[in-house]
Amino acid sequence: MSLHTLRNIAWLAPLTLLAACAQTTPLSYRTPIMVPAIERPSAETSSWWFRAGAASAAEAITANGITSNNTAPKNIILFLGDGMSLSTITAAHILAGQRLNLDGESYRLSFEKFPYTALSRTYETDQQTPDSAGTMTAIMSGVKTKSGFIGTGQQAKRGDCASAHNQELVSTLELAKAAGLAVGVVTTTTITHATPAATYGHVPDRAWEADANMPEQARLQGCK
Numbered sequence: 001m002s003l004h005t006l007r008n009i010a011w012l013a014p015l016t017l018l019a020a021c022a023q024t025t026p027l028s029y030r031t032p033i034m035v036p037a038i039e040r041p042s043a044e045t046s047s048w049w050f051r052a053g054a055a056s057a058a059e060a061i062t063a064n065g066i067t068s069n070n071t072a073p074k075n076i077i078l079f080l081g082d083g084m085s086l087s088t089i090t091a092a093h094i095l096a097g098q099r100l101n102l103d104g105e106s107y108r109l110s111f112e113k114f115p116y117t118a119l120s121r122t123y124e125t126d127q128q129t130p131d132s133a134g135t136m137t138a139i140m141s142g143v144k145t146k147s148g149f150i151g152t153g154q155q156a157k158r159g160d161c162a163s164a165h166n167q168e169l170v171s172t173l174e175l176a177k178a179a180g181l182a183v184g185v186v187t188t189t190t191i192t193h194a195t196p197a198a199t200y201g202h203v204p205d206r207a208w209e210a211d212a213n214m215p216e217q218a219r220l221q222g223c224k
Contacts, residue, residue: 136198
């Protein structure tokens with residue numbers, strides 16, 4: 001028997017033992033832990049979210065001694081890096097620095113040099129790990145809502161057009177347009193995808209990117 005064969009046997013023996021143990025070990029430990037759904041307080045209306053957010057921001061401004069010269073900005077441009085978490089930003093500035101033959105860990109991207117920085121809690125009212133629809137809706141309207149909702153309050157039901165009536169949220173772009181300002185959306189994905197759609201759309205399901213994607217009942221009930 002060759003040395004190569006002996007080495008293969010030496011590797012196979014413990015693997016065979018592990019396979020045998022795996023077949024006899026109870027699978028109860030693999031049972032997922034079911035987290036009960038939290039019923040949101042009835043007071044959490046769309047206007048409550050908006051007022052609570054404004055109050056929280058005002059409190060933070062006062063606590064940090066931030067002052068304003070009361071000069072209204074001429075233009076506002078919101079850049080949204082979809083899925084751009086702290087770990088993604090860290091990886092980006094390391095790579096950017098290394099490409100310049102610098103210390104990537106201490107290198108800073110342009111927006112990391114801004115005078116003010118804030119963190120946001122990106123959860124939705126029905127799940128901890130959010131999606132782009134609910135989070136962008138919160139950014140554009142100041143109102144938290146459910147997963148998959150585009151410009152729609154949390155009182156509606158996912159995929160239910162009738163329940164979404166009178167639950168439409170006003171976006172920042174709609175407010176600006178009503179004030180006579182010019183608005184626009186530029187995206188690297190489809191304009192009907194969740195993130196850009198939340199700047200103008202109002203539907204209870206992010207999958208409704210076109211009339212063809214909507215159930216007949218939803219179209220009959222007036223959803224677009």
